[in-house]
Amino acid sequence: MGEAIVITSGKGGVGKTTTTANLGTALALLDKKVCLIDTDIGLRNLDVIMGLENRIIYDIVDVVEGRCKVSQALIKDKRFDELALLPAAQTSDKSALNAKAMMEIIEGLKPDYDYILIDCPAGIEQGYRNAVAGADKAIVVTTPEKSSVRDADRIIGLLEQEDIEPPHLIINRIRNHMMKNGDMLAVDEIIQVLSIDLLGIVADDDDVIKAANNGEPVAFQPKASASISYRNIARRILGESVPLQSFDEKPSFMDKIKKALGFKK
């Protein structure tokens, strides 16, 4: 029996869809059967990031309105057998879905998949309620910015009213030099305010954008910093204990020489 995890944030643009795509990929790389559900009706992105856009025939609204079966709408990822995507509709809006229909779809998928990742739209209205309806667990994504932490706090408050486990936190888009200078909220500070368990931190990595544009989530690239982060988070979801990544850059050759000569500590 699978587990449904909703990935949400409140604020838009913090990386929910990217996180969903990469966690799905990372979990699939660990031989788990994963189904991604895009609930951002009218503004679907997950299929683009996964590079599956041109294979969509039916979408989630077609399923809800009875035009097809769930299995017909699912897109199997050509790179793995274990990864599938249930795309959102681009033509309708959030009201095309409802909580009951979502719960039915998710219950129907649970026997066939280990993890069902639900990509939640921004905001706290109907779209959010649909996405949360069938979830067993929640992951809240935030960036080290005040506005994003504020919205994450709001979402955590709303999630507390739902019948799901206490949410976990992913801090996305960390810029190490800014955090060190104190120009960005520190990880500790964010956790202190939100007081929920930290699932992982992800650096602001250029490779994420490049990979997304190529329709191939960054988690495929074994060496990218963000990829390592997502793979670590996937392992933590599986219950392994993996230490947090350090984003300190390795000293360059010149730094080493300077240090040896005593110019730099």
Next chain:
Amino acid sequence: MIWIYCETTKTGTMLKLSNNGMGATKLLMEDSLYIDRDSFKGLKYMAGNKLVTIKGTRDGLTLFLNDQCSWDDILLELEEILSAKHMMQEEHVVSVKVELGNRYITKEQEERLAALIRKYNKLEVGQIVSNVMLRKEALKWKEETDIHLYNKIVRSGQVLQVKGDLLLVGDVNPGGRIIATGNIFVMGNLRGIAHAGFDGNRDAIIAASHMAPSQLRIAEMINRADKMDEEGTPMECGLIDADGEQIIMDRISVISRYRSDLDVFERRIMNG
């Protein structure tokens, strides 16, 4: 205590009043008054049936009403006593305190009682005291004077509102709001908005183990945090200053200097 002596003579009964028993005769010979037999009928209740007992104190008269008989009987007897002429001899207005004992009366009954007493000029109802109150009122009273304990995080967009005092074990995050009609105590980080004395109590205080609020409100006053001390201060307290002009901040340890009656138990008794 006023002593009342009765002396029956050929012409009628003489009533003597005295502040102390000893000097009664001497003191009150001049003040003595004669009343006729009909009036004396009313007086007999004072000594006899005692549905209504009258006692004089330094602050005025106290009426003790029997709590075992019917209310109509009380009113009837009270009317009889008060209408007796001798009750009108006092020169100045007398304040009357009514002791109901273990009897509960409704607002209407209370008004009728007050009207009855007031009907005889020179008498004014000061206080009506009863040993009993409605369960509903008692619960309301308890709610308003109790400390309400919550153990949670008040997150952005959430509002926690209580009647009485609020003790929050947990944080108030930015964008969160806590409201109490009494005092607010936060054992945690106060980063959001706290509003004490919500229905106008300007004596209310707001104390937090870590004070970094975006706003403090007491009664109708608002204090906005300076951009400067975003870091916050440990063990601090906000209250309206002696002039009543603004909300000031001070250490919790010196709060007794401003509010000596913060102890809940004493406050409860006083409210009662």
